[in-house]
Amino acid sequence: MSFFSDEKKGNLLSTFSADLKEFELAIKATTNAIFKDPLYVVGYFATLFIISFKLTFFIVLFLPVAGIIISKISNGLKKRSKQGQENLGDILSLTEETLFGLRIIKSFNAQSFMNTKFEGKSNSLYSLMLGINRRVYLASPISEFLGVLATSGVLLYGGNLVLNDLIQPDVFIGYLILFSQLISPFKSISKAIYDSSQGIAALERIEKITLQNQLIKNNPINPEPVIFSNEISFNNVSFKYNQEQVLDNISFKIKKGETVAIVGHSGAGKSTIADLLIRFYDVVSGEINIDNLNVKEINLSQLRNLMGVVTQDSILFNDSVVNNIAFGVEIDNSRVLESAKMANADEFIQNLDKKYETFIGDTGNKLSGGEKQRLSIARAIYKNPEILVLDEATSSLDTKSEKAVQEALNRLMKNRTSLVIAHRLSTIQNADKIIVLDSGKIVEMGNHKELVSKNSFYKKFIDMQSFE
Ligand SMILES: Nc1ncnc2c1ncn2[C@@H]1O[C@H](COP(=O)(O)OP(=O)(O)O)[C@@H](O)[C@H]1O
Ligand SMILES: [Mg+2]
Secondary structure: OOHHHHHOOHHHHHHHHHHHHHHHHHHHHHHHHHOOHHHHHHHHHHHHHHHOOOHHHHHHHHHHHHHHHHHHHHHHHHHHHHHHHHHHHHHHHHHHHHHHHHHHHHEEEEEEEHHHHHHHHHHHHHHHHHHHHHHHHHHHHHHHHHHHHHHHHHHHHHHHHHHHOOOOHHHHHHHHHHHHOOOHHHHHHHHHHHHHHHHHHHHHHHHHHHHHHHHHOOOOOOOOOOOOOOOOEEEEEEOOOOEEEEEEEEEEEEEEOEEEEEEEOOOHHHHHHHHHHHHOOOOOEEEEEEEEHHHHHHHHHHHHHHHEEEEOOOOOOOEEEHHHOOOOOOOOHHHHHHHHOOOOOOOHHHHHOOHOOOOOOOOOOOOOHHHHHHHHHHHHHHOOOEEEEEEOOOOOOOOHHHHHHHHHHHHHHHEEEEEOOOHHHHHOOOOOEEEEEEOOOEEEEOOHHHHHHHOHHHHHHHOOOOOO
C-alpha cells in the first residue's frame, strides 16, 4: 500500500484526475507556442520592419498593452482554479466523511450541522466555478477583440501614411497581408500563456502530494528486523498537516501485551496518531519509540512488518479470497483456513461459488460490509503481527455483522499489543488504558473505571454513545 492511502481520498481523486489532464493540455499547447510560434512572429516582424518601420513601431507599442491585459486575466484564473480544485476536494471528502460517519453524525444530532457545512462548501465552489468559467469564455473574445482592434489601428494609421505618400498603396496591401498572418501565432501564444498558467496551478497541486510521499525517508542503514519486547512510547509528539496544529504535545506508552484505546470526537486526531505510528507521516516534533528505538531509525518495511492494520473501510484487492488473506506472504492453506475461522469468515467463504478460490471482483458487491471487514481481519490474523492497529474497525457495520466482527477482533487482540480507535463501549471498556483526545490534546487518560469515577470528558463521551 502506498502512503497515499490516508490522504483525504476526495482530495486525491480530484487532484490527480483533473490535474494530470490539465498539465498534459498545457504541455501540448506550450510546446507549439515555445518552439514554432515565436519563430513565425520574429520572422514576420523583421519583414514588417523592413517594409515600414513607422507602422510596425506603432504595432510594437500596441502589443505589450494587449499582452498585459491577457496575462492579468490568466493570473486571476490561476488563483481561482487552485481554489476551485481545493474546494472540490473538500466537498468530495466531506461527502465521504458524511457517508462513513453517518452513525456518529446521527448520534450527535448533527445532521443539520453537516447540512449547513455541505451547503456552505458547495455554494462557495459554485461561485468560484462561475468566476472561472466567465473568465475562460471572456479570455477568447477579448483576444479576438484585441485582434480586431489591432487591425483597425493598423488600417487607420497605415491609411494615413498612404494618404501622406509615406508608403506606396501596393506595399501597404502587402503589409496588411503579412500582418494578418501574424495574428494567428500571436493568438496561440497568448492562449498558451493562459493554458500554462492552468498547467502550473495543476502541477503545484500534484507536487504537494508527491512531496508528502518523499518526506518519509526510509532508513536503509538498518535492514535488521526489529524485535519488540518492551513498549511503544509517544514522547511530546506534535503534528500538523498544514498550518493547523492537529496533535499537540502527546505523550503516552503502550506496554507489550496491552490494549490502549483512543476515544474522541471526529477530527480530534485519532487516526493521525495511528498514521504516525505506522509512519505514513513523520512527527513535527517529539518522538515515537519502539523499545527506545526511534521509528525513524527503523527500516520502513521492518516497521510495517511489525504491524497489522484494520481500518473502517476494508481494503480488498481484485484477487482470490485466499490471496487476499495471505496477502503478500507465502500461502499456507491450513493457516488461511484457520485465520478465516478465527475471523468468523469461513462460513460465508464456504458459500461462495469457488470458495477460497473465488475472485473478490467476481463477487461484485455481493460481499457485505461485515464480510469484507472479516476478510480484512482474517488477513491481519494471518499476518500475525506483534502490534495491532484498529482504526474504527467496526464503525461502518450493521449490528448483526458487528457482533461477528467484534468477536473476531477480540480473538485477534488477545495476547497482542493493540492500539484501538473505537467508539463502541464494548471495545473501549476492556482496554488497559483509555486516552481521551480532544482537539489534538490528551484531556484524560486511565482505565474505564477510573475515568467513569472522574465523571468528566470520558463519562460524557460514553453517555452520548448510549443514545445510539
Ligand atoms: N491528509 C490530511 N491533510 C490535511 N488535514 C488532515 C489530513 N488528515 C486529517 N486532517 C485533519 O486533521 C484533523 C485530525 O484528523 P484525524 O486524525 O483523521 O481525526 P479523527 O481520526 O480523530 O477523526 C482533522 O481536522 C482533519 O481534518
Ligand atoms: Mg479517524
